[in-house]
Amino acid sequence: MTKIIDQRAIIDRRAIIARLGELAAEDQPKNKRRQKILALFKDVLTQGRAEVRRRFEACGEGARTVRENCFLIDQIVRLVHDFAAEHEFPQGVRTSGEALSLVAVGGYGRGELSPHSDIDLLFLLPYKRVPYHEQVVEYILYMLWDMGLKVGHSTRSAEDCIRNAKGDLTIRTALLEMRWLWGDQGLFNELWSRYVNEIMANTAVEFVESKLAERDSRHSQMGDSRYVLEPNVKEGKGGLRDLHTLYWIAKYMYRVSDIGQLADAGIISRPAVRRFIKAQAFLWTVRCHLHYLTDRPxxxxxFDVQPEMAVRMRYADRPCARGVERFMKHYFLIAKEVGDLTRLFCALAEEQHKRKPRRLQLSRLFAAKPTNVAGFVLDGGRLDVTADDQFETDPVAMIRLFHTALEHEVDIHPRALDRVHRSLKRIDGTVRSNPEANRLFVDMLTSRKNPEVALRHMNEAGVLGRFIPDFGRVVAQMQYDMYHVFTVDEHTVQALGVLHSLEAGELKAEAPASSEVINQLVSRRALYVAVFMHDIAKGRSGDHSTLGAEVVMKLGPRLGLTEEETETSAWLVREHLSMTRIAFKRDIDDPKTIQDFVALVQSPERLKLLLCLTVADIRAVGPTVWNAWKAGLLRELYQRALDVMTGGLASVAHSTRVKASQARLRAELERLGWSAEEIEAHQGRGYPSYWTTFDTPIHLRHARLVREAEAVRAPLTVEPRVDSLRAVTEITVYTGDHPGLFSQIAGAMAVSGANIVDAKIITLANGMALDTFCIQDSDGGAFDSPAKLAKLSACIEQVLSGRLRLDRELAARKGKLPSRAHVFKVPPRALLDNKPSRSHTVIEVNGRDRPGLLYDITNAMTSLGLQISSAHISTYGERVVDVFYVKDVFGHKIEHGRKLDQIKASLLKALEDPALAAEAAQ
Structure with missing residues (x-):
């Protein structure tokens, strides 16, 4: 272990031994003496930890802190053992059968302890347990536990350890890091010798396979990406555990005790060792800050700790980036470094043992491929360089490497990637302007063989950011909110993968319209370039859509796009949020909404391009963002705009779609035994927009619900449906429509602890409301507890019947925010606009989400005598963007200036955050 500076400032062993001797010499009962000894050790631990923390806060070096914490615990364990052996259970001359060795295992054995990490101890015995062992081990453990330490332990002989290690990978890994701590060192040496000769010998390949499979399983459980916005520093992809895995493999295969010894032996390069040490030091520092900040492991x-972490690690705000975003960007770049090291080292491990790559799960073997491919050599099914200086002499070959791998569907050898990493500086202005390099890049970007694969490899190798510097600015850039799941670059790469899936017909069920039109496009290259660049200007001062369009206009000619393709791509980037905004925030049943959208888009080709880009963008935000409602709204907006553009001669006009939707439902209902009269009666209840907004499965659920409610003349029907994939619960409410209904239901849900994340209001021709709400619990999960759902149904019934006073019930809940959302600041905003609709005033409200917010907003509108004709509820993480089409009590638009000001003031008051108000009052 690295030498600890000024050890006595952390723990003064001599002074403690002297004090322990004094306590042992006192004539007092054992229990009283133990209390004094425990108090002494507690004080030693507290003072030692405080000194280690003081040093950390002064220097901010996590690697030093984990060693100092380990040193402190080492000394305490040794002192407790010695006191037990010398004063509590003195033996005089001990027999060989009473020998005992204390061994540190796991991370503690490695000599690394974070502030709140567990301590793993092995009490090593000669062959069997005797009373002396039980006495000493029990004394040590209870003393450590009573100090407040978390101690994992085992008491075994060397024979036990070897036998268990053969059958249990966890035990084998823990023993790999064992370190003699105190006691009989001969026992430890014997165990280590047997471990090397009986466990490590001839099992390296098996161990590597097992550890990599374990790593893959862990990544899958943690969300298989190193770019999730709330990463796990220890277990996540690119975290400390990945570095530990590399260390375990290195130690097992090469018998090294330090990663630097791999470079001494010529196994990896010195730069790779420096990258390993740098990444580990950064991650240890982050973890130590986390433990100290949260005061727990x-x-x-x-999100709630990231801002303070940025402050503690001295990341200041800059004009174009907040400190927290700069800190997280650095974190993701380090995680990427860990991935690079993993690929490099695993390739070396594979070659060392001459096993087929398939068996090691490190790559695929393509024996049928030729040896030489496009200027590269195919080694074990993976592309490698023909010479160490290939990229130095021909920098464009770095672009060709990824292009060739994609075209031939082979992996790239980590050795070649290491050469790429060393040659990145050769990608300069000359390479960027090289026509062949740009042709190869655009060919990859628009490939039919899934560009996501090639671009992700290019990005992780650092080539993409060097070749397209504007893209390099968004590499590892986080978006500090609860809506986006990935960094900007990862989101972009995934969006290209979604686009490929649409084109391949893999998403017909989820996105039928875009899956159909994408194969009708004339401007396919322009679309792929636009998807690649749609967020390329994020993080700059100004509108990223407008700035991104300017980037496209600059880069298009360089990439070899025609003038028309460049202009089309720039338009798509500039308007890439427009279709989302109109579909989700405007009433597409309003003719003016469609007219305004058509005036923006202008041509059927652009309409198709924008639909495909919009679907790819939304679906790449995160796994739970896309749903059938959004698909239906986008599809309907597309079809209605196409109707207008083609003068009603589109392939599927609105009236035809209504009839087709009704026909599909009729077929299903006939199959279920509905009579013709029942079907006709039900289909007469829905207005045309109802039939085009929802798909057949939802129509079928609604039909059954309405039929059952009408059969018993139920005044209120509430039906839940848990959607575990999206982590939401859909609540459908069928009841008589009346002013304030929407507000009352929203209030009932708030009282029941449900958070509304989406809503759809439908009024049927029979005067009944058929409203659907998507709700979650306070932790962002599905509201799926049977007891909670029963309470919710009862609460809605009580509110609608007037037996429950919402104002009183909600008053007690004011200020309770959804988990983690309290760290985000969203300025409240209320916009009133009479231009989007000829018959309604459109109100848009923005604010930070909280329980009861929707009730407060809609209740304010009801109190002002406003009639809500349609509502478009959207939640983007912590931010709500709700749009309402309203009329006054006489059924007219609100156009009087004073009334508009009154409405705005009332809504801003409703948007006020009680938690922030309470904080300000303190």
């Missing part, structure tokens, strides 16, 4: 960089 917390390893998740959640």
């Amino acid at each position: 917390e390893d998740r960089l959640t």
